[in-house]
Amino acid sequence: MRNKETLVQWILAIVALSAIAVLALIIIFIFKEGSPIIARLGLTKFITGTKWSPTKGMFGIFPMILGSIQVTLGALLIGVPIGLATAIFLAEMAPPRTSRILKSAIQLLAGIPSVVFGFIGLVILVPFIRQWLGGPGFSVLAAAIVLGIMILPTIVSVCYDVLKAVPPAYREGMLALGATRWQAIKMVVLPAARPGIIASVILGMGRAIGETMAVIMVAGNATKIPVSPLEPVRTLTSNVALEMGYAIGEHREALFATGIVLFIIIALLNTLARIVARPEKV
Amino acid sequence: MTETEAVSGRGTREDNNRGIPASGSTTKISARNFSFFYGEHCALRDVSLEIRRNQLFTIMGPSGSGKTTFLRALNRLGNLIPNTRHEGSLKIDGVDVYGKGVDVAELRRRVGMVFALPVALPMSIFSNVAHGPRMQGVRHPKELEEIVEKALRDAILWDEVKDRLSDNASRLSGGQLQRLSIARVLALEPEIILLDEPTSGLDPISTLRIEELLWELVERYTIVLVTHNPLQAARIDSKTAFFLMGELIETGSAYDIFTRPKDKRTEDYVSGKYG
Ligand SMILES: Nc1ncnc2c1ncn2[C@@H]1O[C@H](COP(=O)(O)OP(=O)(O)OP(=O)(O)O)[C@@H](O)[C@H]1O
Ligand SMILES: [Mg+2]
Numbered sequence: 343m344r345n346k347e348t349l350v351q352w353i354l355a356i357v358a359l360s361a362i363a364v365l366a367l368i369i370i371f372i373f374k375e376g377s378p379i380i381a382r383l384g385l386t387k388f389i390t391g392t393k394w395s396p397t398k399g400m401f402g403i404f405p406m407i408l409g410s411i412q413v414t415l416g417a418l419l420i421g422v423p424i425g426l427a428t429a430i431f432l433a434e435m436a437p438p439r440t441s442r443i444l445k446s447a448i449q450l451l452a453g454i455p456s457v458v459f460g461f462i463g464l465v466i467l468v469p470f471i472r473q474w475l476g477g478p479g480f481s482v483l484a485a486a487i488v489l490g491i492m493i494l495p496t497i498v499s500v501c502y503d504v505l506k507a508v509p510p511a512y513r514e515g516m517l518a519l520g521a522t523r524w525q526a527i528k529m530v531v532l533p534a535a536r537p538g539i540i541a542s543v544i545l546g547m548g549r550a551i552g553e554t555m556a557v558i559m560v561a562g563n564a565t566k567i568p569v570s571p572l573e574p575v576r577t578l579t580s581n582v583a584l585e586m587g588y589a590i591g592e593h594r595e596a597l598f599a600t601g602i603v604l605f606i607i608i609a610l611l612n613t614l615a616r617i618v619a620r621p622e623k624v
Numbered sequence: 625m626t627e628t629e630a631v632s633g634r635g636t637r638e639d640n641n642r643g644i645p646a647s648g649s650t651t652k653i654s655a656r657n658f659s660f661f662y663g664e665h666c667a668l669r670d671v672s673l674e675i676r677r678n679q680l681f682t683i684m685g686p687s688g689s690g691k692t693t694f695l696r697a698l699n700r701l702g703n704l705i706p707n708t709r710h711e712g713s714l715k716i717d718g719v720d721v722y723g724k725g726v727d728v729a730e731l732r733r734r735v736g737m738v739f740a741l742p743v744a745l746p747m748s749i750f751s752n753v754a755h756g757p758r759m760q761g762v763r764h765p766k767e768l769e770e771i772v773e774k775a776l777r778d779a780i781l782w783d784e785v786k787d788r789l790s791d792n793a794s795r796l797s798g799g800q801l802q803r804l805s806i807a808r809v810l811a812l813e814p815e816i817i818l819l820d821e822p823t824s825g826l827d828p829i830s831t832l833r834i835e836e837l838l839w840e841l842v843e844r845y846t847i848v849l850v851t852h853n854p855l856q857a858a859r860i861d862s863k864t865a866f867f868l869m870g871e872l873i874e875t876g877s878a879y880d881i882f883t884r885p886k887d888k889r890t891e892d893y894v895s896g897k898y899g
Contacts (some may be wrong), residue, residue, distance in 0.1 A: 509743075514701060514745040516745065516755075517701060517729075517732060518736070519736075519756040519808065519812060520731075520732040520760070521814065525759060529755070531747055533746060533747075539702055561836060
């Protein structure tokens with residue numbers, strides 16, 4: 343019995359360690375391939391350089407950093423309120439049957455390949471923006487909307503589960519104090535669910551910042567800094583995906599270096615989110 | 625000493641009229657053939673009773689007899705549960721609780737409830753108590769502080785928590801939480817207070833203090849207390865109703881219920897044959 347338990351512990355430890363080891367190897371590989379060029383150009387120049395022109399040996403990824411941030415923030419701005427509102431409706435207000443049907447419909451969204459989202463964005467959203475809002479249509483806005491819809495299933499289902507996990511006694515306790523249903527949701531249910539809601543935002547953010555295919559199809563991919571949401575933009579992931587196929591030498595190194603920056607940004611965002619997610623003292 | 629002797633030794637409160645004439649106009653709560661169903665299950669059957677203004681009214685009965693169901697019918701928390709329905713009428717101040725046009729939030733402010741399992745709302749001790757008044761629009765910090773202190777004092781919790789009002793309420797012990805729930809309801813200044821086994825997590829001394837407290841509060845409120853414990857009903861010694869399997873078996877002063885029950889089942893219960 344005792345031996346069996348130690349055996350299980352060892353197996354679990356080995357599995358866990360190998361997963362961590364694989365991750366570590368990937369990170370080491372990316373850093374090994376990408377860091378020489380950062381060392382040669384200087385980190386500041388690489389990050390703040392505004393010109394990306396591999397044929398002329400100019401590797402500034404500032405436009406792409408900005409692009410990734412804009413597109414991701416835009417997606418969150420669209421996806422989080424809609425997703426949270428939907429989750430609140432489904433968890434707190436809709437009759438159980440309606441709630442079940444709608445929830446599975448939304449989960450279906452998660453199963454649609456990203457290229458399909460990109461395609462719909464390309465044939466409907468891009469022309470629409472071009473015609474009604476101006477610009478080429480391929481834009482920050484198009485990418486943000488497509489991503490915003492793509493992160494909905496994540497936000498809705500995580501928020502839904504979190505809201506459902508709030509003890510019913512909180513809700514009843516508030517109602518018994520004469521709170522309206524909305525007051526109960528606003529004052530206890532949402533605060534109690536806050537860490538989980540923020541977790542859903544982190545997950546959505548991870549999805550948005552990492553998504554490549556759909557973004558490439560609607561964002562326009564120009565390597566200059568977009569000054570309005572209607573202008574085309576290139577994200578860090580798009581940059582790697584678009585050019586990795588033919589890049590050699592310094593150019594290839596610069597793409598790996600892009601990967602390093604992406605990695606660091608995601609790590610920073612996660613840390614930030616974790617700080618924000620700390621349960622607040624009332 | 626048997627329970628019966630304990631009761632007969634007092635008896636001063638048996639009528640609990642408190643100087644108010646027992647005329648119809650002082651009826652606070654009245655149930656007429658009230659039944660309540662969870663789906664097909666009938667949890668209350670044809671209950672008819674009257675509770676007067678500023679009366680302490682004890683509902684006693686074994687587990688599952690419908691005591692909580694009755695309390696939750698009074699503030700309409702019961703029909704939050706899907707597939708529930710009721711029959712008959714339930715009136716507060718002559719107005720049907722289930723009538724059209726009743727503002728449920730307003731009703732629940734007038735009818736405060738202390739749950740059997742006390743809840744700490746996920747906020748500080750202070751906010752737990754201040755929350756109700758805040759929702760009613762009390763904003764002034766000084767005023768809120770006064771309300772909170774008074775409610776906590778009334779609930780005999782003040783001395784234990786006065787130095788840690790900003791702590792999260794979930795850190796309180798079970799018995800403290802129970803008194804916090806009482807304070808929370810007192811802060812609302814309701815007309816009726818419903819207490820569902822408010823002393824189940826308390827030691828005998830705190831229990832006695834709460835029971836004494838009820839007799840003070842009843843000067844200002846109408847109180848409906850639920851207990852499964854005949855001993856407690858005897859100690860509190862107020863107007864008492866005995867529920868069994870969803871039916872109201874009989875009502876009367878504790879003295880009558882314990883010394884000369886009209887129904888055999890009541891006699892069995894108070895003499896500890898079941899429950
Ligand atoms: N939410 C519910 N759904 C279905 N049946 C319920 C529900 N709540 C209570 N009941 C049933 O109604 C009956 C009365 O329950 P109630 O909670 O009113 O009893 P009680 O007298 O308060 O008991 P206790 O002393 O154990 O608290 C029980 O048979 C119970 O199973
Ligand atoms: Mg009960």
